[in-house]
Amino acid sequence: MKRRAATAIAVVGVVAAGCSLSDGDGGTQQTPTVTLVTHDSFLAPQEVLDAFQKQSGIKVSVLKQGDAGSLTNKLVLTKANPIGDVAFGVDSTFASRALSEGVFEPYTSPEADRGPQRYAVDPEHRLSAVDVGDVCVNVDTNYFTTKGIPAPETYDDLADPKYKDLLVVEDPATASPGLAFLLGTIAKYGDAGWKDYWTKLKANGLKVVSGWEEAYTKQFSGSSGKGPRPIVVSYASSPAAEVGDDGKPRTKALLDTCYRQVEYAGVLAGGKQVENARKVVDFLLSQQFQATVAANMYVYPARQGVDLPAGWAQVAPLPQKPQTLPADQVQAGREKWIGEWRALVQ
Amino acid sequence: MARAGAVTSGAPPRAGGSATRSLRKAASPRTARGLGLALLGLAPIGFLVVFFAWPVLAIIGRGFAAGGLAVVLKDARTWELAGFTVASAAASTVVAVLAGLPVAFLLARVRLPGVGLARTLVLVPFVLPTVVVGLAFRALWPDGGVLPIVLANAFFNVAVVARTVAGLWARLDSRTTDAARALGASPWRAFRSVTLPALAPAVASAAAVVFLFCATSFGVVLILGGARYRTLETEIYLRTVDLLDLSGAAALSLIQFAAVVAALVLGGLARRRKEGARTGAGGARRPRGGEWWAVGAAGVVLALLVTPIVALLAESLSTEDGWSLAGYRALTSTGEKGALQVSGWDAAVNSLKVAIDATLLAMVVGVLASVVLVALRRSPAKAARGLGETMDAVLMLPLGVSAVTVGFGYLVTLDALPGDLRTSPYLVPLAQALVIIPLVVRMVLPVLRSVDVRLRQAASTLGASPLRVWREIDLPLTLRPLVAAAGFGFVVALGEFGATSFLARPTAPTLPVAVATLMARPGELNNQMAYAACALLMLVTVLAVALIDRLGRGGVGEF
Numbered sequence: 017m018k019r020r021a022a023t024a025i026a027v028v029g030v031v032a033a034g035c036s037l038s039d040g041d042g043g044t045q046q047t048p049t050v051t052l053v054t055h056d057s058f059l060a061p062q063e064v065l066d067a068f069q070k071q072s073g074i075k076v077s078v079l080k081q082g083d084a085g086s087l088t089n090k091l092v093l094t095k096a097n098p099i100g101d102v103a104f105g106v107d108s109t110f111a112s113r114a115l116s117e118g119v120f121e122p123y124t125s126p127e128a129d130r131g132p133q134r135y136a137v138d139p140e141h142r143l144s145a146v147d148v149g150d151v152c153v154n155v156d157t158n159y160f161t162t163k164g165i166p167a168p169e170t171y172d173d174l175a176d177p178k179y180k181d182l183l184v185v186e187d188p189a190t191a192s193p194g195l196a197f198l199l200g201t202i203a204k205y206g207d208a209g210w211k212d213y214w215t216k217l218k219a220n221g222l223k224v225v226s227g228w229e230e231a232y233t234k235q236f237s238g239s240s241g242k243g244p245r246p247i248v249v250s251y252a253s254s255p256a257a258e259v260g261d262d263g264k265p266r267t268k269a270l271l272d273t274c275y276r277q278v279e280y281a282g283v284l285a286g287g288k289q290v291e292n293a294r295k296v297v298d299f300l301l302s303q304q305f306q307a308t309v310a311a312n313m314y315v316y317p318a319r320q321g322v323d324l325p326a327g328w329a330q331v332a333p334l335p336q337k338p339q340t341l342p343a344d345q346v347q348a349g350r351e352k353w354i355g356e357w358r359a360l361v362q
Numbered sequence: 363m364a365r366a367g368a369v370t371s372g373a374p375p376r377a378g379g380s381a382t383r384s385l386r387k388a389a390s391p392r393t394a395r396g397l398g399l400a401l402l403g404l405a406p407i408g409f410l411v412v413f414f415a416w417p418v419l420a421i422i423g424r425g426f427a428a429g430g431l432a433v434v435l436k437d438a439r440t441w442e443l444a445g446f447t448v449a450s451a452a453a454s455t456v457v458a459v460l461a462g463l464p465v466a467f468l469l470a471r472v473r474l475p476g477v478g479l480a481r482t483l484v485l486v487p488f489v490l491p492t493v494v495v496g497l498a499f500r501a502l503w504p505d506g507g508v509l510p511i512v513l514a515n516a517f518f519n520v521a522v523v524a525r526t527v528a529g530l531w532a533r534l535d536s537r538t539t540d541a542a543r544a545l546g547a548s549p550w551r552a553f554r555s556v557t558l559p560a561l562a563p564a565v566a567s568a569a570a571v572v573f574l575f576c577a578t579s580f581g582v583v584l585i586l587g588g589a590r591y592r593t594l595e596t597e598i599y600l601r602t603v604d605l606l607d608l609s610g611a612a613a614l615s616l617i618q619f620a621a622v623v624a625a626l627v628l629g630g631l632a633r634r635r636k637e638g639a640r641t642g643a644g645g646a647r648r649p650r651g652g653e654w655w656a657v658g659a660a661g662v663v664l665a666l667l668v669t670p671i672v673a674l675l676a677e678s679l680s681t682e683d684g685w686s687l688a689g690y691r692a693l694t695s696t697g698e699k700g701a702l703q704v705s706g707w708d709a710a711v712n713s714l715k716v717a718i719d720a721t722l723l724a725m726v727v728g729v730l731a732s733v734v735l736v737a738l739r740r741s742p743a744k745a746a747r748g749l750g751e752t753m754d755a756v757l758m759l760p761l762g763v764s765a766v767t768v769g770f771g772y773l774v775t776l777d778a779l780p781g782d783l784r785t786s787p788y789l790v791p792l793a794q795a796l797v798i799i800p801l802v803v804r805m806v807l808p809v810l811r812s813v814d815v816r817l818r819q820a821a822s823t824l825g826a827s828p829l830r831v832w833r834e835i836d837l838p839l840t841l842r843p844l845v846a847a848a849g850f851g852f853v854v855a856l857g858e859f860g861a862t863s864f865l866a867r868p869t870a871p872t873l874p875v876a877v878a879t880l881m882a883r884p885g886e887l888n889n890q891m892a893y894a895a896c897a898l899l900m901l902v903t904v905l906a907v908a909l910i911d912r913l914g915r916g917g918v919g920e921f
Binding site: 051056057058059062078079080082083085086088089090092093094097099100113187189190224225226227228229230232233234239240241242250254257258314350351362 | 885
């Protein structure tokens with residue numbers, strides 16, 4: 017009985033100490049706090065956020081809301097009373113929905129002409145490009161060296177019987193790299209040709225899985241998972257995470273199979289702190305923040321003249337001629353294409 | 363609520379009252395008591411209305427407003443989806459029941475070394491992140507498909523069956539079985555004709571819960587089904603999160619809702635038919651004769667449950683260059699290139715805190731609801747009993763509605779409350795509590811109901827107030843099952859991913875959310891750390907369950 021009493025006291029102690037409601041995110045400080053609504057992949061070093069706070073007096077509170085699609089839809093649903101002041105992470109695939117729903121208000125950042133302007137989607141400047149992240153086919157270079165066959169290089173190569181049963185892709189309905197790859201093939205082969213191309217891929221032993229995690233860490237032979245397939249749809253930057261102790265990359269992105277996704281930031285219409293929100297957009301475009309995006313989010317800075325991490329130039333350079341589709345075309349076609357793709361590949 | 367006022371007045375007569383006197387006469391002097399009950403009932407109802415019904419109806423309402431529901435409802439593919447969802451969930455439920463029964467026997471009736479350990483271990487699958495389990499099953503079935511979906515969903519839920527049924531089984535009067543045996547029935551016959559029917563309420567109750575969990579399962583279906591096998595849940599997610607097709611999602615939600623209500627009604631009927639199994643002295647002993655077969659079957663089930671867990675531990679230790687503890691060491695960090703904003707340990711501590719809050723909240727709401735339900739059910743008024751049964755079913759609904767529907771519902775409603783809760787970290791325990799409350803009710807209700815009415819009547823006759831009766835009679839008799847319910851709720855909260863991933867702040871992730879974040883980033887160390895975090899989650903679970911089982915030991919603990 018005594019022991020049970022002791023256990024009970026221990027439990028009560030844990031409960032009393034545990035209450036998560038007692039420690040909210042803190043303090044009654046007078047610092048204005050701007051809420052940055054973003055996607056799950058957002059990552060900024062705390063030092064950089066702290067430095068911004070010191071310099072501008074603005075504290076940035078990060079609110080992650082799922083992937084780019086989920087983020088966009090949540091912003092649309094809450095546009096009458098936004099859940100934050102500024103948003104980052106709406107990408108070129110979803111930009112057109114956010115714009116037509118009036119989620120963002122116009123703001124031309126003074127930093128925008130340092131490069132981000134190249135990727136502008138909207139004449140009213142409601143969105144500013146922060147980074148670009150290309151989705152490319154990655155290959156396990158060791159596999160092809162060992163087998164003594166050249167690695168594939170183009171979209172057409174992937175349908176070559178020489179590479180039968182080697183490719184794994186993500187489902188465009190459930191994974192954004194999968195959708196980007198599909199859009200890349202549509203941009204490449206056009207409305208008339210993409211289905212033929214996928215029919216060939218299917219005949220060539222294509223494997224479809226639902227998420228990037230499974231494709232890259234379980235199916236792909238070039239990652240730590242040592243899966244069975246040496247060709248995978250991933251990102252242009254992925255090889256930077258697969259550099260061995262000898263400094264040599266184990267994988268390579270095929271730069272002729274890339275589709276460009278641009279990620280944007282903007283001031284949310286109807287937010288309570290427009291002035292401060294604008295400063296946060298400036299911050300996202302600043303040299304200071306742009307220098308961190310490659311190492312932390314595996315994307316490329318939109319700003320010109322920002323150095324990539326050491327080694328990226330060789331291992332994971334920015335693709336020069338990626339495929340692209342205009343945002344409004346993606347918006348109009350997405351659901352139809354996914355439906356057609358499903359009917360074709362499944 | 364006026365009706366509820368009349369309800370309790372039908373409760374056991376106090377000083378010399380006649381049990382048969384008309385309700386109308388009885389009502390007026392005891393309105394105060396009825397009012398108290400109504401107020402008690404308001405708390406759980408209010409909670410569910412604000413944090414469940416309102417958000418869900420608001421988001422479905424938007425779908426209605428957009429129109430086009432009929433198109434989806436008329437589409438043959440919609441009904442294929444619905445058929446597959448119901449059929450696969452039913453199949454998983456059958457597998458979970460078949461696998462759970464021998465384990466329940468082991469836990470309830472067998473005294474062998476290691477049974478206590480089995481009791482704890484069986485709960486571990488429940489907290490495992492779906493992405494991890496999905497990938498483990500995918501390793502065994504590289505092409506995915508229906509079979510691994512069914513088995514994976516069953517894998518998560520064997521514990522629900524085993525522990526619910528064991529709870530009743532342990533209290534089952536063994537003399538009835540002994541009598542059957544003495545009359546010449548074989549052990550199998552005695553089990554089939556005496557034990558099994560007596561266990562039916564618990565089996566039905568567990569099966570209904572398992573069915574709801576399976577019908578709304580998301581992660582494993584996505585990974586194992588690929589794009590070929592989809593369910594209502596994955597389609598609702600896709601339409602809401604990716605396509606913003608709220609009318610399509612609303613149409614599918616309505617079908618999901620209908621399926622869930624049908625399952626609840628069936629479960630409720632099965633429970634009612636067999637109400638009032640004789641309970642008495644049960645007791646565990648060494649198995650003999652044919653019982654060893656059941657013990658063997660339980661052993662096989664446990665071995666199968668442990669296999670993915672062992673595979674996962676192996677994964678957390680293996681690297682390109684052999685075995686290593688790097689993943690575990692990394693738990694003190696924020697992962698490779700700071701994949702997380704806090705360390706693995708911080709995530710564990712946060713998991714515990716949130717789960718404790720969620721459990722406390724769910725216990726308050728769930729126990730209040732159970733007390734009201736029992737009072738309604740004991741009422742002689744038919745309408746009150748009907749109200750009780752409706753409320754009982756309504757309380758289960760949060761298990762059967764998609765987390766994404768609730769999550770998006772919060773976004774379009776909760777800003778109307780003071781303090782704009784939509785994105786508040788306080789919502790995490792609230793949302794977890796929503797999932798736990800139905801389980802607490804399912805576990806507490808039968809125990810409260812099994813309290814002998816005569817004891818309460820005696821206390822009343824001796825002049826105890828209703829509150830005093832509850833404190834002196836109901837509470838002591840049900841304390842241990844209450845602890846057990848809290849324990850199970852706690853475990854569910856620890857493992858909850860769907861709602862939590864929507865609401866948790868990156869500065870305060872729970873362990874399952876941290877695992878998912880780590881899995882979604884490249885780098886071997888992140889992957890290994892994800893598996894190490896899973897191992898940590900299992901360890902936390904095992905310790906919590908062991909502690910709770912110790913507190914509730916010897917009681918009528920269901921889970």
